[in-house]
Amino acid sequence: MRQTRAIELGTGLFVLLGFAALFFLITQITSREFGFGDGGYRLSAMFEQVGGLKPGAPVSMSGVTVGRVEAIEYDFNEYRARVTMRIDSAYDRIPDDSDAGILTAGLLGGQYVGIGPGSSETFFADGNQIQFTQSAIVLENLISKFLFSKATEKPADGSPEESTP
Amino acid sequence: MIVPLAREVLTSLRTALEALGAYTLFGLRLVAETPRALLRFSLVVQQIHNAGAHSLVIIMMSGLFVGMVLGLQGFDLLERFGSEESLGTAAALGLLKELGPVVTALLFAGRAGTALASELGLMRATDQLAAMEMMAVDPVRRVVMPRFLGGTLSMPLLAAIFSMIGLFGAQLVGVQLMGVDSGQFWSQMRGAVEFGDVMEGVLKSAVFGVACSLIAVFEGYHSVPTAEGVGRATTRTVVISSVVVLLLDYMLTAVML
Numbered sequence: 001m002r003q004t005r006a007i008e009l010g011t012g013l014f015v016l017l018g019f020a021a022l023f024f025l026i027t028q029i030t031s032r033e034f035g036f037g038d039g040g041y042r043l044s045a046m047f048e049q050v051g052g053l054k055p056g057a058p059v060s061m062s063g064v065t066v067g068r069v070e071a072i073e074y075d076f077n078e079y080r081a082r083v084t085m086r087i088d089s090a091y092d093r094i095p096d097d098s099d100a101g102i103l104t105a106g107l108l109g110g111q112y113v114g115i116g117p118g119s120s121e122t123f124f125a126d127g128n129q130i131q132f133t134q135s136a137i138v139l140e141n142l143i144s145k146f147l148f149s150k151a152t153e154k155p156a157d158g159s160p161e162e163s164t165p
Numbered sequence: 166m167i168v169p170l171a172r173e174v175l176t177s178l179r180t181a182l183e184a185l186g187a188y189t190l191f192g193l194r195l196v197a198e199t200p201r202a203l204l205r206f207s208l209v210v211q212q213i214h215n216a217g218a219h220s221l222v223i224i225m226m227s228g229l230f231v232g233m234v235l236g237l238q239g240f241d242l243l244e245r246f247g248s249e250e251s252l253g254t255a256a257a258l259g260l261l262k263e264l265g266p267v268v269t270a271l272l273f274a275g276r277a278g279t280a281l282a283s284e285l286g287l288m289r290a291t292d293q294l295a296a297m298e299m300m301a302v303d304p305v306r307r308v309v310m311p312r313f314l315g316g317t318l319s320m321p322l323l324a325a326i327f328s329m330i331g332l333f334g335a336q337l338v339g340v341q342l343m344g345v346d347s348g349q350f351w352s353q354m355r356g357a358v359e360f361g362d363v364m365e366g367v368l369k370s371a372v373f374g375v376a377c378s379l380i381a382v383f384e385g386y387h388s389v390p391t392a393e394g395v396g397r398a399t400t401r402t403v404v405i406s407s408v409v410v411l412l413l414d415y416m417l418t419a420v421m422l
Contacts, residue, residue, distance in 0.1 A: 004207075007214045014218035018322025021329040022367070029257055029332070030360050056359075 040067060040089045041126035045100045045113075046080040051136025052111050053102055059085045059113045066091040069113060085113060087124075095120040101134035111136060191383050194305065195313050202310035212315025216277040216378075220323060223276055224269060228327040231264055232256065232334025239335070240343045252345050253354035256335035261358070261366040265328035267414050270373035273320060274406035278381035281312050282402040285385025286395035294386075309386055313378045320374025321367050328366065369417050376413060377406045 050072055059067040067087035075082045087094070097118030104111050115130070124130075202209065235256050243249045285308065288294050294304040339345045381402045388398035 007211055010218045011210050011214040014213065014221060014319075015322060017221070018217075018319075018325055021325040022322070022363075024329050025261065025325060025363050025366075026360065029261075029354055029358050030363060 040086045041092070041124075042070070042084060042086055043067075043094075043124055043128055043130055044082055044084045045130035045133050046075065046078055046082055047102060047133050047135050048080055049102075049135035049138060050081045050083060051102055051138060053083065053113070053136065054110070057110060057112050059087065059115060061091070061094070061115045061117065066094075066115070083113065092123065094124045096122050096124050096128065097132070098124070098130060099132035099134065100130045102136035104137075187387070188379070188383060191386075192379050195310065195379065195382075198306055198310050199314065202306065202314055205311070208307075208311035209314045209318070212311045213319050214315075215280070216273075216312070216316045217319030217323060220273060220276045220319070221326070223272055224323050224327050225330050227268060227272055228265075228330035229334040231268060231327075232260065232331030232336075233338045235259060235264070235331065236335035236338030236343070240339055240345065249339075249343070249345050250349035250353055252335070252339045253350035254357040256339070257332060257354045257358050258362060260328045260331045260335070261362050262369075263414070263418075265324045265331065265366050266369040266373055267410060269320065269324040269327045269370060270377055270410040271407055273316070273323065273373075274377050274381070274403055274410070277316060277319070278377050278402045278406050279399045281316065281378070281381040282385035282388070283395055283399045285309070285312070285382060286388035286390075286398045289386065289388055290390040290392070290395055292390075305386075309382050313382050316378030316381065317371075317374040320377065321370045324366060324370035324373075365421050368421075369414065372413060372417060373410050376409050380406045380409065 053069060053072060055069050055071055057069045058065040059069060067085050069083060070086045071084040073082055073084075074080075083100075094115065095118040097120040099116050099118065101114050101116070102111055103114045118132075236252065239252050239255045239259075240249055243251055243255065285294075288304075288308065294308070297304045297307060336347075336350065340347045340350050384398040384402045384405070388394045
């Protein structure tokens, strides 16, 4: 009898430790500070170009994460991408003339939506759309623009090797 | 010249197919017996104690060292790109998705799998299984099932413990020894690791648990009833388990990525 009790005690401790480890891994290591689908309110915004934005990316104001991107789809009425965001209910005083832009964290970091506050007295409510948006910068476009502008200004520049005799 | 060779190939092919079939049938029988065996839970508890609780020390020590090595190697690698703050992310994802389940399964095959196989093999060699059959006790139901379930249930818990201790080891080396910022370490990890990553590790270790336990009890139960046979069953358990775990790991990763 005593032996069975000892076995049960050991097993109980093992199982408890196992589930504690699992609980630790789920709660402490993953980012679940915003419960998806429940709580908070939805905002949407139309972008010409979303770049590498993914669902689950943070929505930030001045670097503080206030929500997450919920869905990205293409809108055939406006021929632009519609980004749906879920904002935490604690941040319910975003002016309704605020602007949204797709920014990049660091040089190689992931992309996120940055909201810059406007000056309106009225605030966004569930289902509203952000009117002023700035698209993601596509590096290829930027480089090609830079190259073309270089190419056009070349004659005026007059580099030393090309100086006419 | 050709005919004996072809016959040889056919024979070995047939042996392999027979082994696969025997494994499948035995596995299906164990699955069919599972609900009944879960009712006699005290036997399963005893086997969880044998397979799980007794493996704790080796799992925890290995986890700590694997995590510490991961911290050291990861730091050395990431420092070259100037992104040593990502060490937490790298260590957490590596441990949760790969090292945790796989190393735990390999250690489990060595520690608990061999114990199961040699125990069952010795029961076979000393006619204990036959004696049970004489008393109208089904040895699969009474002896094999609790061991199979105990191993299967223990594996995900062991892998979770391994990952947690490993992360602690990586933190120990990365933050305390190498001087990665503690806040960066944890916050980058939290930002990058998702719930699905944890579940991927749990799913993998559950599959490995079934595979390792099945191989151990199959080899033990079907061992040749001699001293040599028991030894061979134990060896085969480790060899087959290791290969199957690594093969399954590749397949699961390919499916889930």
